[in-house]
Amino acid sequence: MVKVTIDDVQIEVEPGTSILNAARQIGGEVVPPAMCYYSKLPGTGGKCRTCLVEVAQGSEKDPRPMPKLVASCSTPVMDGMVVKNKTSERVHENRGGVVEFLLINHPLDCPICDQAGECHLQDLGYEHGAAGTRYEEERRTFDPIDIGNKIKLHMNRCILCYRCVHIANQLTDKRVHGVLHRGEHAEISTYIENAIDNDFSGNMIDVCPVGALTDKTFRFKSRVWFLKPMEASCECTKCSGKAVVWMFGNEIYRVTARKDKYGEVEDQDGKTGWICNDCRFDKKDVSKWNIEGPRKINRHSVISQGQYLSPRSNAKQITDGNQ
């Protein structure tokens, strides 16, 4: 076991644990945000750079601080490491920079976006974003495309976290989509609008941190905060059948997997509880589900009452380059 201190909280973790996972074991305020890392998907992480933290002391043996901020999701802890997240001004500033980068080409369409209310980027924008934008150029735009008959891809909203690519690699027989082009022009797409058609493709929607991949059976039907999440289960031969159904009155509007407070799909019976497309898209009839009771949503987001009293109240407001 190695000892690590994160924001003045000490914890002992297994050797090889990443800083982010050590912070998650502490929980609460010290956990860095993560847009691309997904603990259930090996190989994710390191890309979005929102989880940057400062390492004030490398280890017991080598107490020098690390010169650069490190991505906490892909940096393993060392014995005696001292990490600063919330307590570091440098982290705050650079994370704000990363959020700004993520937002410069992201459309401001939260009012019509299905992800609003559960969007990680929205939360991050509240926590670290500026009130105005300094980006005067034209935004990069793509047309929304259908990938398969149940999933819509809004590439404009994508932050290229690669989670959907990893999930297709790990959950399906054959991945038919990936990243095309590079740099600013990189986009998630299928090969010449090939349809994504396999039993577990719907999980792409669950892992997407933003509203780039949306459920076509739920698009524009309702805002998530008007729906009641209920834990439900069904007999399914393909998946665990344990899901959350989002209801309005007695009608099921959408079905998702059960997610924890970091937005990741919870384990069911010792395995990650991915749900199949039949459960997600086709079982919208209450009689097909065994409703177990209300689902408590742990994740705080912009729609939680009192979560953000005043956005960025303790940080300086940036409205243009002069300030």
Place this chain on the structure above:
Amino acid sequence: MGRKLLLEYDHVPGIETFDVYRKNGGYRSVEKALKSMSPEQIVEEVQKSGLRGRGGAGFPTGMKWSFLAKPEGVPRYLLCNADESEPGTFKDRYLMERIPHLLIEGMIVSSFALGAKLSFIYIRGEYMWILDILEKAIDEAYANGFLGKNILGSGFDLDLRVMPGGGAYICGEETALIESLEGKRGNPRMKPPFPAVKGLWGCPTVVNNVESIAAVVPIVNDGGDEYAKIGLGKSTGTKLISAGGNLVRPGVYEIEMGITVEEFIYGDDYCRGIANNKKLKACVPGGSSVPILPAHLVTKTATGEDRLMTYESLADGGFASGSMLGSGGFIAFDEDQCIVRNTWNFARFYSHESCGQCSPCREGTGWMEKVLHRLEIGQGTMRDIDLLADINKKIEGNTICPLGDAAAWPVAAAIRHFREEFEWHVTHPEEAQMRNFGLLKNVIVA
């Protein structure tokens, strides 16, 4: 003229063929290494020589080799990074075009030192004609028993392959190179683990620049100590410099480390001064990714000492008043050149070559390019200059691989040293345009 170790015979006609190369002392190091030295001894000689990676970062090659993990029953690989794509750098191209056997000789000795049985030369996609040259040379080496099974009866087997890339700058980053070689998208990997532990196909791998591998040949021939006698301090040996820009005699020069920058620019043996009797305005001493230096800091450091062609002297003063030797892409600018336009050009390159994996680089390089373009065409404002400086700060150090830093440094340095010129572009948009396009009168300025 200093001593030449790599380009000693480059003027000999037919040196690209095996026979001529062999007659001029070629493949001596293979005979010496395989017959009288152990792999450990070669690594030791390279460590003694103080050879530093010639690809840009300047990390000691011997130390890199000593980090290579050697688990039982797992193959090890040596990769030669010939993905030379840095604007301003063309030394590897010259070396491979003229003396391909020198690289192959270096590869054999280095592979023997590292215990690699299969080695690759990863060459950039734009160098297709060099691919032919190298493959021809490799065939000759196979035919003469320097490659293949049981080389020179020593029991050492080596296969050498040349693999062309698709022409992406990012594939010059070692982990992206490995990904590309494996047939995947050339995205840099997260580090740790480093390639020395987990590289090509998960096996321990060393990636070295063409020039570093070629430099192993004289080190083995003459001994590491002899090599370390050339140069100054921690910058030992000779270095190939690709001189370009407004120089009387641009080209590839092999210099002894430690000559002054002044001698290099104005000396008769080297570039012979600035073309057309113009004055030097600025200089990028190590390829497009290193900070630009204004004329008064090129030949003298901030403290008034002579600036030398060494890793340390060029970096003297840190980023405030220094730069880096980098890959040796020496670009000189005369008084007529526009720094804003040049900075935009570099930024455009990095924006084009960013792999798009991590957000600061993907979004930041494109943003910088757009802001610089706006400044360049006379549509910028004063606050754009501060904005650029701020974008820089947010990219630098926050990316997966050094491409983000490489994109940020030249812009930061240009603003630091040539801020007046940026401001002049804002206040005199039409003149700035006319200067860049000669006498063009009808300038579109918003």
